[in-house]
Amino acid sequence: MSVSDVIPDRSSRQPKPRNLAIWARFTSPGRCLLGHILSVAVLLLTVPGQSSAGELVGSVTAGRRPVREAVLFVEALRSPLLHERAMMDQRRRTFLPHVMAVQVGTRVEFPNHDLVYHNVFSTRDGKPFDLGLYPVGQTMEVVFRQPGLIRLFCNIHSNMSAFIWVVENGYFTVTDRAGRFHIPGVPAGSRTVRVWHERLGTRVLTVNVPAEGSVPLEVNLGS
Numbered sequence: 001m002s003v004s005d006v007i008p009d010r011s012s013r014q015p016k017p018r019n020l021a022i023w024a025r026f027t028s029p030g031r032c033l034l035g036h037i038l039s040v041a042v043l044l045l046t047v048p049g050q051s052s053a054g055e056l057v058g059s060v061t062a063g064r065r066p067v068r069e070a071v072l073f074v075e076a077l078r079s080p081l082l083h084e085r086a087m088m089d090q091r092r093r094t095f096l097p098h099v100m101a102v103q104v105g106t107r108v109e110f111p112n113h114d115l116v117y118h119n120v121f122s123t124r125d126g127k128p129f130d131l132g133l134y135p136v137g138q139t140m141e142v143v144f145r146q147p148g149l150i151r152l153f154c155n156i157h158s159n160m161s162a163f164i165w166v167v168e169n170g171y172f173t174v175t176d177r178a179g180r181f182h183i184p185g186v187p188a189g190s191r192t193v194r195v196w197h198e199r200l201g202t203r204v205l206t207v208n209v210p211a212e213g214s215v216p217l218e219v220n221l222g223s
């Protein structure tokens with residue numbers, strides 16, 4: 001019997017892991033090999049895993065000023081793709097939003113909702129691309145398959161710029177106008193959190209994420 005044999009049994013009976021341990025003890029045939037294997041399997045099922053998760057809540061400041069458009073994400077974790085699509089808009093000769101974070105595999109749409117042609121391109125870091133000149137009302141798309149920082153520009157308007165952080169999991173966010181952020185569902189354990197701002201640079205923090213509840217995080221990028 002392997003762990004994979006046990007899992008369907010668990011789902012059909014739907015006990016909590018703790019109940020499963022008791023159930024296994026009753027059904028485990030003494031000290032025979034099967035009993036040992038079953039015990040190990042039960043142990044594996046009861047080890048805290050992805051189901052134990054906490055949230056990161058807090059704010060980013062520089063001195064006493066709130067920092068908007070800072071990106072926070074958890075490193076070295078993978079999770080299923082949450083949102084298949086995201087949008088980087090172009091209006092009034094500006095990219096909206098100015099800073100965005102997406103998960104690897106996300107299809108990012110670049111609609112032109114302006115009154116003029118734009119030519120979106122990226123040359124440095126991440127994925128270089130050039131969407132060419134395209135008119136009002138048209139949408140171009142890029143799927144980002146490598147993690148990293150994408151810097152966006154427009155060939156026509158040199159003052160247009162934006163940033164897209166492509167991250168490996170769904171545990172990311174961008175701070176709001178008050179510098180606040182909230183990342184729910186982060187698997188419990190010691191996690192590395194990267195905080196980035198286009199002018200204030202990067203901080204890398206180690207955070208102990210609890211199995212439930214939230215961990216307060218105040219990040220100062222000013223010093």
Ligand SMILES: [Cu+2]
Nearest residue numbers: 118154156157
């Ligand atoms: Cu442009």
